[in-house]
Amino acid sequence: MAYKGHRINPKGFEKGQIKIYLMVIPMVLLCGLPIIFIIFHAFKPMEELFAFPPKFITVHPTLDNFAKLIKASRTGSIPLSKYVFNSVFVTVAVVFGSLLFSTMAAYALSKIKFKGARVMMQINQIALMFVSVAVMIPRYLVVNKLGMIDTYWAEILPLIALPVGLFLIKQFVDQVPDSLIEAAYMDGAKEWQIYLKVILPLIKPAIATAAILVFQQVWNNLETSNYYVNDDSIKALAFYMNTLTSTTTTNTVAGQGIAAAASLIMFLPNLILFCILQKNVMNTMAHSGIK
Amino acid sequence: MAEKTKRKTKRSLEAREARMGYFFVLPWLIGVLLFVLIPLGQSFYYMWFNIRITPLGTKFNPVGTGNFTQIWLENPEFPQQLVTYIWQTIVEVPVIVVFALIIAMMLNGKIKAKGFFRLIFFLPVIIVSGPVMNMLVSEGASTIPVMNTQVVINALDTFLPYSMAQSIGDLFGNMIMILWYSGVQILIFLSALQKVDPSLYEAAKMDGGSGWECFWKITLPTIKNFILLNAVYTVIFMSGNEQNALIEMIKNAMFSGTKEKGYGYASAMAWMYAVVVTLIVLLFFLLLGSKKDVYDRIAAKRKRALRKEERLQKKVRRRNQRNVRKIEKARQSHRYKTYDGKSDY
Numbered sequence: 001m002a003y004k005g006h007r008i009n010p011k012g013f014e015k016g017q018i019k020i021y022l023m024v025i026p027m028v029l030l031c032g033l034p035i036i037f038i039i040f041h042a043f044k045p046m047e048e049l050f051a052f053p054p055k056f057i058t059v060h061p062t063l064d065n066f067a068k069l070i071k072a073s074r075t076g077s078i079p080l081s082k083y084v085f086n087s088v089f090v091t092v093a094v095v096f097g098s099l100l101f102s103t104m105a106a107y108a109l110s111k112i113k114f115k116g117a118r119v120m121m122q123i124n125q126i127a128l129m130f131v132s133v134a135v136m137i138p139r140y141l142v143v144n145k146l147g148m149i150d151t152y153w154a155e156i157l158p159l160i161a162l163p164v165g166l167f168l169i170k171q172f173v174d175q176v177p178d179s180l181i182e183a184a185y186m187d188g189a190k191e192w193q194i195y196l197k198v199i200l201p202l203i204k205p206a207i208a209t210a211a212i213l214v215f216q217q218v219w220n221n222l223e224t225s226n227y228y229v230n231d232d233s234i235k236a237l238a239f240y241m242n243t244l245t246s247t248t249t250t251n252t253v254a255g256q257g258i259a260a261a262a263s264l265i266m267f268l269p270n271l272i273l274f275c276i277l278q279k280n281v282m283n284t285m286a287h288s289g290i291k
Numbered sequence: 292m293a294e295k296t297k298r299k300t301k302r303s304l305e306a307r308e309a310r311m312g313y314f315f316v317l318p319w320l321i322g323v324l325l326f327v328l329i330p331l332g333q334s335f336y337y338m339w340f341n342i343r344i345t346p347l348g349t350k351f352n353p354v355g356t357g358n359f360t361q362i363w364l365e366n367p368e369f370p371q372q373l374v375t376y377i378w379q380t381i382v383e384v385p386v387i388v389v390f391a392l393i394i395a396m397m398l399n400g401k402i403k404a405k406g407f408f409r410l411i412f413f414l415p416v417i418i419v420s421g422p423v424m425n426m427l428v429s430e431g432a433s434t435i436p437v438m439n440t441q442v443v444i445n446a447l448d449t450f451l452p453y454s455m456a457q458s459i460g461d462l463f464g465n466m467i468m469i470l471w472y473s474g475v476q477i478l479i480f481l482s483a484l485q486k487v488d489p490s491l492y493e494a495a496k497m498d499g500g501s502g503w504e505c506f507w508k509i510t511l512p513t514i515k516n517f518i519l520l521n522a523v524y525t526v527i528f529m530s531g532n533e534q535n536a537l538i539e540m541i542k543n544a545m546f547s548g549t550k551e552k553g554y555g556y557a558s559a560m561a562w563m564y565a566v567v568v569t570l571i572v573l574l575f576f577l578l579l580g581s582k583k584d585v586y587d588r589i590a591a592k593r594k595r596a597l598r599k600e601e602r603l604q605k606k607v608r609r610r611n612q613r614n615v616r617k618i619e620k621a622r623q624s625h626r627y628k629t630y631d632g633k634s635d636y
Contacts, residue, residue, distance in 0.1 A: 107315060117316075129527065135327070160322050161326045
């Protein structure tokens, strides 16, 4: 085969691509399955939901499940919009705060020399290994002591300290060459300017990835609404959806349809955010001056 | 004097840098301290107690290592699950990492509609956590029904310990799950692969290197750090996953009303689990961690020697000043008489 240089995207179809297609396409199908399943599942009428063996494709799509969901939400004392607002507010706050703090900390731990940096990184790594379920009760005690029960703070603050984000981002900051930072320093940039103008643009892909991870953790989070908040009016949408679909409050048969619709609704924001950020995520560090 | 001011500015620069460092870390540090470290410490303390929540308040009953003996001797499920988990992780993590690397290499190659493929491979990431995943697993969407893993397990069982055979067999059954779990890993590998300098490949091609050789000699060494990162990420992801039976067990123990279980019991379980996870991560670190460059080692050694010398000099200087002061004092109190040449010596 003649050497064709290193163009990233080929202009046309080549024979050499066929073998790659053969390997990739089945896996793509497998990866795409759950999403298609969720979408189809939400539109299934009752008899197809309980069909055995379970069917993958909906034969007679209906909006029945959504109608039931709306009906169920009308019976509650708090309007659905309030839950949506709570969830959006909490999620935005957590994603923003978490990314800001993790990138700051990642920059400092990776590029600034000071005492204790190594110890802090190790602490983060230990925290990573620990199961978050196990610290639930002590966390409750801390939240309680700080007087944050029944406030938005209780839903926001415990989630901001996610060790995974820092771990991922720090690995990427490590790859930023020191010479870039030194050059900026020589030109008279302060540390925060280096952070804003050098580090942040260079680690954009890592930030986008971390944003998606943090977002879905917060958006699907039941724990904070379950344990730290008693006031129904500031609980999150995920919690509400869960109560709608849980077997104790509604009957299981009707619940299945509502659950299918609810999971599609809970899933959509994930998909939308992903579509917005995917360009950044996928646009990896090819042109970022890092070699 | 000139030397002194130079030293001073250098030190203040360093101090300034350190100050900025603390400033940048501070918000994160506070968060971690409040919501991770303090709870961790508390659960470490609790695991030596039997905690019962009664209407009169929480009762703490120190039991020493009682929780551990209880778990190991009377709860047959936990050690068994732990062993299964260890094998499963050790088998599945390399598979996921290698799989992610292969996919990333393919997606990094010359192929059309690459953006679309990347999107699809990353998509499972947004569903593998949360309620949607629970639903899918309960519907049986994560296994391939046609595959009969029992045959594989039986075949492997003849020469491997059962739990290991089991986990390898499960590997085949869980192929789809593995695919879904490797979204972030593929992404990390892609970004690593794109950083490899194309001119290296060109040079290798010029010298007649095949694609296979290029992979082992150029690609792999360059992305070595990322392989480690991915392995660690996978271990952590799998250990903290909601699909994990051990997590479920800890959760159940925490809220169970029986006499011997409860929060202390769950804490003990969680700590043991954390230790096991740490050991597995350490194992991957040992296997994949890069040994430091020879040059780096020499440089570090030289730096240490320099620092030691500096300390010594400082010590001598301090002693010198002290002695000078002492002599001066003594001279002022006329203990020493200097010969001024007037009278007899």
